[in-house]
Amino acid sequence: MRIPKTAEAEIQRKEELVQAIVSELDRTFTTSERPQALTRVAEMFRGLDETTLRAVAYRQGVFEDDLEPTELERDREAS
Numbered sequence: 001m002r003i004p005k006t007a008e009a010e011i012q013r014k015e016e017l018v019q020a021i022v023s024e025l026d027r028t029f030t031t032s033e034r035p036q037a038l039t040r041v042a043e044m045f046r047g048l049d050e051t052t053l054r055a056v057a058y059r060q061g062v063f064e065d066d067l068e069p070t071e072l073e074r075d076r077e078a079s
Contacts, residue, residue, distance in 0.1 A: 010050070017053045018045045020062040051077065
């Protein structure tokens with residue numbers, strides 16, 4: 001079964017958010033004592049909805065202009 005291109009784009013965008021947050025955490029915190037910590041944190045972030053994930057990205061300092069919700073996304077969330 002083929003995933004629609006819109007779903008693929010959403011999955012890719014969410015994964016980019018997850019990786020940006022995990023990269024910021026990796027630079028901020030020492031994980032040498034628990035090497036699997038970042039992997040587990042990434043899995044936790046993947047389980048979040050995109051709105052919450054964007055909020056976490058913003059709070060971690062990885063916010064970029066292109067992470068700002070588009071008008072279409074705002075309309076979709078409002079409905």
